Amino acid sequence: MLSLLVLVLFVVNISLGSVHIAFDTILSSLFDFNDEGSTQTYIIQHYRLPKAITAILVGAGLGISGMLMQTLFRNPLAGPFVLGLSSGASLGVALLIMGSGLFGGILATTLLSYWGITAAAAIGCFAVLLLVVSVANKVRDTMAILIIGLMFGSLTAAFVSVMAYFSSAEQLQKYVFWSYGSLGDLSWNELALFTVVFLIGLLLSILSIKSLNSLLLGENYAQSLGLKIKRSRFIIIIATSLLAGSITAFAGPIAFVGLAVPHLTRQIFNTTDHKILLPAIALYGAILMLLCDSIAQIPFSQYTLPINAVTSLVGAPVVIWLLVKKRKMMF
Amino acid sequence: MKNPILQIQDLSIGYKESGNETVISREINVDFEKGKLIAIVGANGVGKSTLLRTLSNLQPVLSGSIKIDDQPLDLLKPVELAAKLSLVLTEQIASKNLTVSEIVGLGRQPYTNWLGKLSPKDKELIEQSLAATHTLELADRKCHQLSDGQFQKVMIARALAQETPLIILDEPTTHLDMYHKAYILNLLKNLCVEFDKTIIFSTHEIELALQLSDNLLVMQSDKVQFGTPNSLIETGVFESLFPNDLIVFDKKTASFKVKK
Structure with a gap:
C-alpha cells in the first residue's frame, strides 16, 4: 500500500516542474535511457529523476535518523540534528562562503562551486561527529551526550553569527540560500555517492533494531538483557551521522522531517516495535519529501519555494492535528 | 552448603568516582542456595540497592568476588549473564x-x-x-x-x-497497598517453589519478609548478617536495626511496635 503511494508520488513529482512535459514523454524517458534526443527527455533524465530519488533518500534518511535519536535518548523532542551535525555543516559552509574573501581570485571561485560547498558541509559534519563519538566513549550517561550535542550546536551557531556580522550582503544571501536546502542540483555521480553512504547508514540502522527495542525499557534493563550498551550506542550514533550528515552535505539542513515523521508513524501504526517502525518511517519520510517537493514546485507556475520552509508548512499542521485527534503522544 | 547459585566473598561495594572510592559496605561473605526466597533488609542508605546493582553487574565491584553458578561475574559475557540473572528495578x-x-x-x-x-x-x-x-x-x-x-x-x-535461575528485585513492594505488598511477596514465594528459582529482593517490609522468605540478609552499617527468619530473631539483630526511641521489635509476634 505505502510503497505504491511512494511510486505514484514519485511519478507525480517527476511530472511537475517549471517546464510542462507531456505524460507519455515522461514515461518513455523513464524507461528508455538510450533516447537522449529531446530537451524534455534531458530534463527528466538529468534533472527531475535524480531530484525525485534524492527526495526519497532524504525523506527516508531523515525519518530513520530521527527515530534512532528519539529512542537512544528516550526523548520525543530529539531529531537527527540533536548531535549538532547540521550545525557542524553550517559552520563548514559559513566558513567557506563568508571566509572565501580571504582566498581571493580563482581559488575562491573554485571553492564556492557546488562541490566546494558539499565538501565543506561534509567536513563540518564529520568534525562534529568525531567530537561526539570521542565524548560518547568517555561518558557513561547517554543524556550527557545529548546536552553536549546541543552545546556543540550553540557553539557553532555563535561562530556563524559572528561571521555573518562581518560579511557582505552577497555572502550572507548565498549562505541563507544554502540553509534553505535543495533537493535538486545532484548529478548522477553525486547521487551514486549519496546512495552508497545512505545504504551503509540504513544497514547499520537495521542491525540496531533489536537493541533499539530493548532500549525502550531503559538502559539498565537493556543491559540486563545482554545488550552491550556502549557498542550499540556507538553503532546508532554512526548510523545517524552517516544518514543525517550525507543529507546535510548534499541537500542542506532540512528541518522538521526527522522530528515529525517518527511521531507521525508511531501514531498511525500504534506500535513501538522498531521492526515495523523502521520500514514504515522510511516510507512515510519518502512520501512526505516527495509531497513537499511537489508542492515546492508550485504546479503550473515558474516559481520554486525553498524546500526547508515547505516541509514545516506542510508537516507541522499534520503533526498537530494527529496529536489533538489522538489526544495523546505515542513514544 | 549444597547447591550455591550465588557466592559472595569479601565483597566491598560502593562508588568509584575519579579515583575516589566511597565504600558503603564491606566484608560481605554469603552463599545463596538454589530455590530460596531471600530478602535483603536494612535501614535507608545502608547499601541494599548498591549490593543488588553490584550483583547484577550494573555497578563495578570495589573488591572481593562474586560467582554465579561457579563462574566469576566479571568473566561472563553480557549475553551469558542475561541467561543467568534477570532484573526487576525500581526505575x-x-x-x-x-x-x-x-x-x-x-x-x-x-x-x-x-x-x-x-x-x-x-x-x-x-x-x-x-x-x-x-x-x-x-x-x-x-x-x-x-x-x-x-x-x-x-x-x-x-x-x-x-x-534465569536467579531473579533480583529492587524494592518490588514500594508504592503498593498492604494487600498487594503481601500479594507480590507471596507470588515470589510461589515462583521459587514452582519454577525452582532463586529470588533475591530488597524490601522495607521486614514483618512480611520474616513471614514469607526462607532467608534474610540483614544489612547494618558495621555488619551484615544472614540466616533464617527464626535464627535472626534469636540473635536480636532486629532490636538494633533502628534507633530505639520510637519503635521496638517484639520477638513473640515478630513485628515492630510503636512505643507508647
Whole structure:
C-alpha cells in the first residue's frame, strides 16, 4: 500500500516542474535511457529523476535518523540534528562562503562551486561527529551526550553569527540560500555517492533494531538483557551521522522531517516495535519529501519555494492535528 | 552448603568516582542456595540497592568476588549473564506505550535472533510467564494503562520469561497497598517453589519478609548478617536495626511496635 503511494508520488513529482512535459514523454524517458534526443527527455533524465530519488533518500534518511535519536535518548523532542551535525555543516559552509574573501581570485571561485560547498558541509559534519563519538566513549550517561550535542550546536551557531556580522550582503544571501536546502542540483555521480553512504547508514540502522527495542525499557534493563550498551550506542550514533550528515552535505539542513515523521508513524501504526517502525518511517519520510517537493514546485507556475520552509508548512499542521485527534503522544 | 547459585566473598561495594572510592559496605561473605526466597533488609542508605546493582553487574565491584553458578561475574559475557540473572528495578521503563506482551517478549532477547524475532517456543514461554503471574488478561494492555500493582506483576513476568535461575528485585513492594505488598511477596514465594528459582529482593517490609522468605540478609552499617527468619530473631539483630526511641521489635509476634 505505502510503497505504491511512494511510486505514484514519485511519478507525480517527476511530472511537475517549471517546464510542462507531456505524460507519455515522461514515461518513455523513464524507461528508455538510450533516447537522449529531446530537451524534455534531458530534463527528466538529468534533472527531475535524480531530484525525485534524492527526495526519497532524504525523506527516508531523515525519518530513520530521527527515530534512532528519539529512542537512544528516550526523548520525543530529539531529531537527527540533536548531535549538532547540521550545525557542524553550517559552520563548514559559513566558513567557506563568508571566509572565501580571504582566498581571493580563482581559488575562491573554485571553492564556492557546488562541490566546494558539499565538501565543506561534509567536513563540518564529520568534525562534529568525531567530537561526539570521542565524548560518547568517555561518558557513561547517554543524556550527557545529548546536552553536549546541543552545546556543540550553540557553539557553532555563535561562530556563524559572528561571521555573518562581518560579511557582505552577497555572502550572507548565498549562505541563507544554502540553509534553505535543495533537493535538486545532484548529478548522477553525486547521487551514486549519496546512495552508497545512505545504504551503509540504513544497514547499520537495521542491525540496531533489536537493541533499539530493548532500549525502550531503559538502559539498565537493556543491559540486563545482554545488550552491550556502549557498542550499540556507538553503532546508532554512526548510523545517524552517516544518514543525517550525507543529507546535510548534499541537500542542506532540512528541518522538521526527522522530528515529525517518527511521531507521525508511531501514531498511525500504534506500535513501538522498531521492526515495523523502521520500514514504515522510511516510507512515510519518502512520501512526505516527495509531497513537499511537489508542492515546492508550485504546479503550473515558474516559481520554486525553498524546500526547508515547505516541509514545516506542510508537516507541522499534520503533526498537530494527529496529536489533538489522538489526544495523546505515542513514544 | 549444597547447591550455591550465588557466592559472595569479601565483597566491598560502593562508588568509584575519579579515583575516589566511597565504600558503603564491606566484608560481605554469603552463599545463596538454589530455590530460596531471600530478602535483603536494612535501614535507608545502608547499601541494599548498591549490593543488588553490584550483583547484577550494573555497578563495578570495589573488591572481593562474586560467582554465579561457579563462574566469576566479571568473566561472563553480557549475553551469558542475561541467561543467568534477570532484573526487576525500581526505575520506570522508557516507553510507556509498550504493551504487556511486548514487555514480557523483550525478556526473550538473550535467546532471539539478530532481529529479535519470537519463535513459537518463545511465545509459549511468554504466555506461561503471564499465566504464572496472573496477568494473562492484561496481555494487550498498554503499559500506561496499568496500576502500580499490575505493572509490578508484568515486570516479574518479564523476568520469568528470561528463564534465569536467579531473579533480583529492587524494592518490588514500594508504592503498593498492604494487600498487594503481601500479594507480590507471596507470588515470589510461589515462583521459587514452582519454577525452582532463586529470588533475591530488597524490601522495607521486614514483618512480611520474616513471614514469607526462607532467608534474610540483614544489612547494618558495621555488619551484615544472614540466616533464617527464626535464627535472626534469636540473635536480636532486629532490636538494633533502628534507633530505639520510637519503635521496638517484639520477638513473640515478630513485628515492630510503636512505643507508647
